[in-house]
Amino acid sequence: MKKERKLENESGMQISKTSNCVLNVIFILITVSCIYPILLVFAVSFTDETSLTFNGYSLIPKEFSLSAYTYILKNMSTITNAYGVSIFVTVIGSILGLTIMAMYAYPLAREDFKYRGIFNIIIVITMLFSGGLVPTYMVYVNVLKLKNNLAALILMYLFSAFYVMIIRTFYKTNVPRSLIEAAQIDGAHEFKVFFKIVVPLAKPALATIMMFSMLVYWNDWYGPLLYVEKESLYNLQYLMYTVQAKIANLAMITKGGHVNLQEIPSETARMALAIVAIGPIILAYPFFQRYFERGITLGATKE
Amino acid sequence: MNGHKKSSLKYEFKKNIALFMMLLPGLIIMLVNNYLPMFGIVFAFRKMDNYRSLFGTAWVGLKNFEYLFSSNNAWIITKNTIGYNIVFIIIGIVLPITMAIGLNELRNKRVSKIYQSLFFIPYFLSWVVISYLAMGMLSKEYGVINRLILHFNGEAINWYTSPKYWPCILILVNTWKWTGYDTIVYLASVVGVNKELFEAAAVDGASRLQQIWYVTIPSLVPLIIVLVLIRLGRMFYTDMGLFYSVPRNMGPLINATNTIDTYVYRAFVNTGDLGLASAAGFYQAILGLVVLLAFNAIVRKYDKASAII
Numbered sequence: 001m002k003k004e005r006k007l008e009n010e011s012g013m014q015i016s017k018t019s020n021c022v023l024n025v026i027f028i029l030i031t032v033s034c035i036y037p038i039l040l041v042f043a044v045s046f047t048d049e050t051s052l053t054f055n056g057y058s059l060i061p062k063e064f065s066l067s068a069y070t071y072i073l074k075n076m077s078t079i080t081n082a083y084g085v086s087i088f089v090t091v092i093g094s095i096l097g098l099t100i101m102a103m104y105a106y107p108l109a110r111e112d113f114k115y116r117g118i119f120n121i122i123i124v125i126t127m128l129f130s131g132g133l134v135p136t137y138m139v140y141v142n143v144l145k146l147k148n149n150l151a152a153l154i155l156m157y158l159f160s161a162f163y164v165m166i167i168r169t170f171y172k173t174n175v176p177r178s179l180i181e182a183a184q185i186d187g188a189h190e191f192k193v194f195f196k197i198v199v200p201l202a203k204p205a206l207a208t209i210m211m212f213s214m215l216v217y218w219n220d221w222y223g224p225l226l227y228v229e230k231e232s233l234y235n236l237q238y239l240m241y242t243v244q245a246k247i248a249n250l251a252m253i254t255k256g257g258h259v260n261l262q263e264i265p266s267e268t269a270r271m272a273l274a275i276v277a278i279g280p281i282i283l284a285y286p287f288f289q290r291y292f293e294r295g296i297t298l299g300a301t302k303e
Numbered sequence: 304m305n306g307h308k309k310s311s312l313k314y315e316f317k318k319n320i321a322l323f324m325m326l327l328p329g330l331i332i333m334l335v336n337n338y339l340p341m342f343g344i345v346f347a348f349r350k351m352d353n354y355r356s357l358f359g360t361a362w363v364g365l366k367n368f369e370y371l372f373s374s375n376n377a378w379i380i381t382k383n384t385i386g387y388n389i390v391f392i393i394i395g396i397v398l399p400i401t402m403a404i405g406l407n408e409l410r411n412k413r414v415s416k417i418y419q420s421l422f423f424i425p426y427f428l429s430w431v432v433i434s435y436l437a438m439g440m441l442s443k444e445y446g447v448i449n450r451l452i453l454h455f456n457g458e459a460i461n462w463y464t465s466p467k468y469w470p471c472i473l474i475l476v477n478t479w480k481w482t483g484y485d486t487i488v489y490l491a492s493v494v495g496v497n498k499e500l501f502e503a504a505a506v507d508g509a510s511r512l513q514q515i516w517y518v519t520i521p522s523l524v525p526l527i528i529v530l531v532l533i534r535l536g537r538m539f540y541t542d543m544g545l546f547y548s549v550p551r552n553m554g555p556l557i558n559a560t561n562t563i564d565t566y567v568y569r570a571f572v573n574t575g576d577l578g579l580a581s582a583a584g585f586y587q588a589i590l591g592l593v594v595l596l597a598f599n600a601i602v603r604k605y606d607k608a609s610a611i612i
């Protein structure tokens with residue numbers, strides 16, 4: 001018996017088959033708990049509304065129905081508009097932000113740049129202290145007049161000190177100084193050195209930062225909560241948020257709230273809306289996953 | 304002398320003009336997003352009737368702070384903010400490390416990779432989407448949990464008006480969102496542990512469990528310390544998505560879900576008391592600064608590269 005076990009885990013550096021089995025069972029359970037809520041919402045969106053009242057949410061629709069998606073189709077213009085806003089803010093914000101951060105990080109990584117210390121301190125201070133919600137709001141709304149302007153949503157996440165530090169570290173470790181110096185001796189302009197040599201070499205880090213930045217923009221609901229009132233400027237997340245908030249108001253209606261029942265999409269329609277919002281993320285996921293994993297390890301020690 | 308200095312400064316600037324130009328856009332963004340709002344700390348000491356009058360109407364000294372601390376709120380929001388964060392930090396060490404070690408032990412690496420991909424999914428979902436998913440679980444009439452309770456002849460619970468369950472719910476939801484992400488953070492280090500150490504331990508007759516306890520865990524300690532200290536530095540900040548959107552801003556839940564961030568937001572939007580909101584924000588910024596500096600000093604001791612200053 002003992003001999004058999006020894007054979008199984010040669011050199012004693014592997015767990016036994018039994019432990020492996022147990023471990024797999026545990027991981028399958030965790031996996032299920034990770035995706036169950038998503039599958040549930042997916043199933044509910046295909047369930048008939050009346051059968052829902054009897055059976056509650058269930059992973060297998062008792063009565064299959066596409067009526068939830070007809071609600072989506074009926075409100076197509078609102079939803080496509082919100083999609084458009086989300087895509088616009090995400091694309092512009094992540095590209096612009098990445099460009100600005102990649103440029104800012106470069107002089108900080110240049111050992112021969114005399115003033116890099118000062119500019120480093122300038123970003124560190126932003127990590128230490130923040131004015132807070134009210135002053136930021138005042139600057140955005142009173143000074144820059146960005147209420148109901150998509151620029152507010154873009155500006156909010158354009159520059160992150162933490163990302164700049166990751167990029168700077170990457171430049172320092174992956175862009176050989178000799179390469180930059182050689183190009184300079186050849187008379188290349190700083191911008192040319194940066195775009196032709198530094199950026200291509202830093203591509204892995206830059207691509208990763210861009211992915212993270214895209215995710216932040218895509219998932220933002222708080223920016224619109226603060227700065228957007230016009231319905232035509234709602235992004236997808238905020239559209240979902242307002243629907244959720246209306247329901248919450250409905251629950252409080254006894255306390256004098258007023259909600260127009262007509263405006264509230266049915267239970268299943270709301271879940272269909274959630275699926276419409278999750279869709280792109282799940283579809284893009286296989287392509288982007290490796291970037292994120294690399295990014296996390298990049299930033300692991302510098303979170 | 305002065306002229307010489309000036310010209311050398313001019314020379315330096317001219318020499319590096321391209322580099323300065325690269326810094327410029329970032330500087331402008333930081334000016335708007337970070338530095339201009341810093342002047343707003345004076346709001347905490349002003350009477351602020353509405354957000355139209357940029358610097359308020361009169362000095363009130365510490366009145367806003369007096370008002371904040373005279374109510375029970377200051378204590379509740381501070382307690383909630385710190386309490387939740389500490390629980391999140393502890394869970395964020397134990398669970399992801401256990402999972403990372405488990406994933407690394409699996410015999411089939413392909414299967415391990417599949418688990419990783421699936422654990423990672425919740426991280427990608429927005430808090431609004433998560434609040435929808437939570438609704439699916441907790442809705443009074445249709446929610447899975449109440450249906451389960453009814454199935455076993457229990458009594459349905461109105462989750463969104465029962466504050467006593469919310470510490471548990473918030474912790475569960477936060478764990479659900481972040482564990483996959485944190486697991487990947489630790490996994491890289493777990494995989495990177497020197498194989499020779501295991502071989503040596505195996506030769507000495509250590510079981511696999513003993514190897515993990517005496518080799519893997521100790522080698523993770525530096526990373527754990529750094530991550531924990533960095534998170535402690537953010538101890539006074541919470542996520543609006545988790546504490547505002549997931550509980551759907553329900554009034555009855557307020558004592559269980561109110562943190563400094565949600566308090567500031569509500570003081571600002573609901574009551575329009577900008578002075579009070581600013582005072583609470585200032586209180587958060589100062590506490591945040593103090594703990595960040597303190598923990599940063601400790602981080603420096605362990606790992607200089609990970610300290611932010």
